[in-house]
Each structure stands twice: as C-alpha cells, then as structure tokens.
Amino acid sequence: MSVLPSPIIVLLTAVVSGNTTREPELADNWQASQCCVVNINSSFFTEQMSERTLDYFLSRGQIRSKDAALIEWSHAANSKDRIAEALKEADLLMRDCHPKEPIMAHPPETDSDITLQEWLKEVVKHRKGIKLDFKSLEAVAPSMVLLKEVWDHLHGPVWLNADILPGPGGTAAPLDPQAFLDAIGTCSSHAVLSLGWTTGWTADTTNPAYSWDNICEMEEVCRTLKSPVTFPVRVALLAQSFCQLKWLLQKSDRYTLTVWTGQHDKFEVQDLLRYRQEFGKHKIYYDLPDPQRQWLPLLTLKPPVFSSPLV
Template structure:
C-alpha cells in the first residue's frame, strides 16, 4: 500500500481557484499545465521592462522597495540597490494593453500598502497578479522574513483571484548536506494560510525539494487553493531527477516551474508510479 504522503495527485480532480492558468489558456490556447507558464525575472528597470513586454514570457517578476531618498515611493529595485530609473506607478502604467501577468516581490513591509493602492487600475485588465514575500524562516535562511500577519493584513483588500506567493527565507551551500523544508516549517505556513480566501502558491527552492517531498505533499493536501512554484538560485546545483516525484505525483496544474529554460527542458516526463 502506498504511504499517505505519496497519494497519486494526478488522479484527483482539483477546483482551480487560481485563475492564472485559465487566463493564459484563454489567451494562448495552452493546456492546463503550470509548467507552460514562462517567466521574466528582475524586471526592475525601463530597459528590462521594455524587453519583457515585447518578449514571449507570460509572467513578469519584479522587486519592490521604497526609494532610499526623497520622494519616498515604491520603486522597482532589489536590495542592496536603493534607487531605480522607474517607479512602481510608472511600471504599472507601462503595462498598457499587454496581456502579461505580474508578480511583485516585496522586500520590505513599508512598500506594501502604498503599492496595493497603485494596483487598483491593473485589475481592470483581468491579468494575473501575484504578490510575493518571504514570511517565515526556512532551511538555511539568513535573511529576516517579513512579518506574516502584517503582510497579509496589508494585502487583504486585493481582489480574491490575486495569488499570494508566500515563502520561506532559504539558503543553499554546495558540497554540504542541505536540509529540506521541515514539518514545523510547513505546518506553521499552513496555520498562517488556512483561513485565507486567496489562492496561495508556495515558492520552494529546487535544490531543497528532494529532502522535502513528504512535507510539501502534506502541505498541498490541505487545500485546493494551494500550489507550488519551484525556483532556483543562480548558483544552485541539483539533478533534474530531484523533481521526479513532484512531476509524477502532482496534478500538472499545481506546480509552476520558475526555472531557466535549460532546466525546464530537462524536467522528467515519466513518473515513479503508474
């Protein structure tokens, strides 16, 4: 008998509360496979924005902080940068009639509330909007997470189809036995998310997944609002086979792969179980 942690998710019918896949299926004729969704990263400047808007990717990811000097307003930058050539307001206005989805990664709490106000006009296009923050300490994480209750309070007025991307601070060191996501980590995250009405995706580090299958399987079982978004650090090393159990045992609509194209092409196609 298969252990409970290895339930065959491919044979379970899930209610798709996250409209990201429905949106891109409608516009691009895609299957309901989250691996088809492609990403532009660090769209934090005018030049990167212009490139992303005319490129083939579906989702544009950018970092939001408060400018380090006056005027204090949300800008597109990743610490340690404190300034940028484009504000969040200008960035959102530049979206115009494009069909791109948006993922905003918040690096400080003070940037969240003024950014939420600016997002109002974006929703008129029905485009997917994700808001991301690391809200709990995770395996090897050294950075301080944002306070989860304060972050969730700040984004609580966003429309119900907004995807809350809630992650853990993490670290990874080559040549060592890196720990995965622990039971305490996933249970604490589930307690935070249990009462939410928004769809939630959990960004999880690819190099830590082999040691975390039971924990993340349990987490996804707790609600059909939950998905995973697999990402990688630029220097992380992991074999594609580490993703085999996830690819084989989870419905394809429940795992996004925010990975380089070369790693997407190497995703395993066959499963451990039939």
C-alpha cells in the first residue's frame, strides 16, 4: 500500500464555542508544498470566496485537479506555541470574565494565552484557508466582527461550521439554524457554509443512519442559500445513509460532503469508496486524522483491496 503524501492545501480549523474518476498516477505523485502567496483586495476576495474551494485553489495552480482529497485540515493549535509549530486546529470559547471575548481554548479550559483576534493575525501571516467551528450562538456575532477586520488580508477560503440540526445518536443541543445564519450575516456571501447535525456513535451495536427527516430538514434550511454548502457527515454512518445523502447532493450543485470521524469510531474503507465513485472526487472532502488519510489512495484501486476496519 502506498502512503498518501501531505496534501497541498491546508485549511486551518478553529472550534468556536461559548461557555456558553481520478488520474491513476495521482496517489504516487502528490507533492507537498506551501500555499502560494496570493495578495488580494476586498473586491477580489468577495468574488472568489463565493466559488467552490477547489475552484479557488485550482485557478491559482495550487492543486492540479479537482480532487477534494487534496484538501487537509490541521487541528489543535490552542496556544501561540502550537500555532508557531504547525498551525493546527484551534478551539475557541467566549471568556467568562472581563474582557469578555473569543479566546482559543477547549472545554473544560476557561482561559488561554491567545484570543481569536490574535489567532486570526497569525493565520494571515501563514496564508492558510480557515474554518471556524461554532459551538454556541454567543460566539458567532463577535467572531464575525473580528473576521471582517481581516477580510482584506485573507488568502484562502473561509468555512463557517456549525451543527444546526439534531442527527442520528446526537445528544448535544444544535445551534438554532436561522439564528446562526442571521448571526453570520453578510459574511455568508463570502464563505463556504459547513452545516451539520449533532451525532453519536456506539461500538458493538447497530447505529442509526441519517434519517430522511434529518436530510429533508437540512435541505429545507439550505435550499434558498446562495453560498456553497458542505455537509459534515460522520464516516461511520455513511454505509447506512447512502440513499439519503445521494438525494441531498443531487438537490444542488452547490452541495458537497465533508466526511469526519470520531476518535473511537470504526468504519470500512469501502464506505468511502462507494461515495467517491458515485459522486466524483470533487464532491467529497476528507477531514480525517493521518492514520486514516493514508488509506485514501486505496479508493482508486479496482477491484478494491481492503482488510480490517479502520479505527
């Protein structure tokens, strides 16, 4: 099995909460590189950020084909040192005490050495796309104010993520869909909206699929939106949800999927293969840890050769 080299583009993720048919040689020839420096003004940013993420990077020569597997997320930079090291994912909450503002921390932590404002300044230096993952409505509006301040200096796509509907096995409360979209306001026209469901997964049992009610409710929310929309879907639930998600993707060319996995989830690579073959490599993003990403080249093998489930 060949190992997938580092993808070309990195989308840097921040979790925001309040306390409140591919080329056969692609797998062997992917090259790791830094993002090109692209100086953009406000009008250019507004125009281009409404395009699909792949179109944006393809037009700049940063990827050579419309394959969403070339996009990678970095995770867990909750401090200045971690951002300097690797620009990995950062988690955000609203500070309880004065000054009350978005900070980079993950519950149960309540404070941090870096605020969202400082984090955004660092992101601009490193010229990455960004994804803000909102865990509470309280954090959305002040984060949008800070985001607007750096619009002119951003050099890649902006994704705005939130779980806005209850989904299979989910126990966390989702954000109210309309309230979330209202809080984003005009920023939505410049971004990719990543809108998902709260979910759960239990080992050694039959886990439910994304139901038709789940899917139809999401489609109703998104049908009038003008922005590109990606739906984060739990990879361990893909096998039992194929018909529902196929129907959803067929409702609009603006729609894509972003598959992700929980820390202890188990899934079969065949589940990814079916989606990639049915919808094409440009419709499925992979927000997966490195141990799982190394299996992505197998998605092109015919017939597929797979062994044990991925954990």
